[in-house]
Amino acid sequence: MRYDTQATPAIPLRPLGSPPQDPSRALFSEATLSAYHQGMQRCVDQVRRTLDHHRRPTSGVAPDELQPLIDAIDLDSPLETLDAGLDELQRLYLDHAVHFHDPHYVAHLNCPITLPSVLAEAIATPLNTAVETWDQSAGATLIEQKLIDWVGARIGLGDAADGVFTSGGTQSNLMALMIARDHACAAVADHPGNRHHGLPDNFRELRILASDVSHFSVQKAAALMGLGYDAVIPVPTDAERRMDVEALGAILAECERDGLKPFALVATAGTTDFGSIDPLSALASICQSRGLWLHVDAAYGGGLLLSRRYRHWLAGIEQADSVGVDFHKTFFQPVSCSACLVRERDHLQYVTHYADYLNPRDQAETGTPDLVNKSLQTTRRFDALKLWMTLRIQGAEALGHYLETVIGLTRETYRMLSAREAFDVLMPPALSTLLFRYAPAGIEEEARIEALNRKIRQILSRRGEAVVAATRVDGRLYLKFTLLNPLTRAEDLARLLDRIAEHGDALAAESLTALPPAHPSVPESP
């Protein structure tokens, strides 16, 4: 669609016919504030129109439909005006954007976002603060630090805790496991330390323990750390998909027998598929008695820190050596906004590197708070401002209520699913995910059930009716709802279940062999 652009005059962001370009008109500064103001208004209008016109969570567009439009763009031929740029963007992107706030977006861990957090982006980007050193950020550094201290206190990590904002749970897992590895290797005799000398000779014996439903970024971290996927031992889970403490004991005994050196255990507080929370207190005791680093991946479950009603589900998290929390999941913040914390601030030294031009050692010694000293990243956005504005304007309690609301909604939807004959629901929800499949009486064959569910998901997405996830559990394909929208009502989901059943019934009536192949635009796992 093409929107009326008469309301505001065109903004020539590049002076026409006057090469070389005049930077005083093209760069953001006090000289271009009125163009900035006008331009922002246009962008806000464009967003408003996009949301006003949206009726579905997705347009259902396929990559091979959009690719030609992108291919036709000549990046070396600028359009000259903001209006032309926005019109083009509407076709290429905005018309097809996936809307996470739509009640029928129920796929992944994407949340609707708080209004103050969106407004915070309108401040952080034009000021373009980079938070890695004090001399580039001033107050932003202290704001980030205060949020880290606040989260650390919410977790209960103690006075020596510290941490830093990260790009997400993936980076937090990498950072925590790298610190854990280097800390463990620092104790190896005759090994002067990983940072200067690389891994010790026995590095092939190093192991990380994580449940068999932990996040894949744990394996990825192991590979990046030079240990390989095989260094992660998957610990079996119980019927509720929580790490099985007895099985862990057996694995630890086996490691001892085989001369392997487990150095870290990753406990997940909210697994991506099941929302299950590993038994944190029991795992903390085991880690303490064995000298294992306990990292709690609370990327999903971290929001429970703000819930009065469910905070106790995280009991034991305060004993962790490190914790990752994704604010861009259950704290209702825009992507990306996340943090990694450690119990002992001294342990952050494993990611410190002093550079004379940026963060010299003497600067740290005189107490200059350069956040780069504890981050894997160098140049880094002021992502903390989003959470800050949310907490200062709305408060943390509201966020805790949102999560409580979606937990309630998930339970209600579970009851609806259980009451419907055509659906097979895997297990009661732990947090806010539901795994189920359309499996009506009379259809027994696994391959047929799988084909039906795969096709249902495709149709929903292609028609823009809903974005639903899918995953595999014990080899079987399940549809997955991830609910993070406190404005979604049970009726919305009842309607969606109706649609799923209608599509399923229609498909079951057809010959499945007549169906076209699965579209590649719809990946199975999150």
Ligand SMILES: *Cc1c(COP(=O)(O)O)cnc(C)c1O
């Ligand atoms: C989402 C998730 C991650 C990865 O976090 P990103 O922010 O996507 O990098 C890690 N662990 C768990 C349990 C998650 O749900």
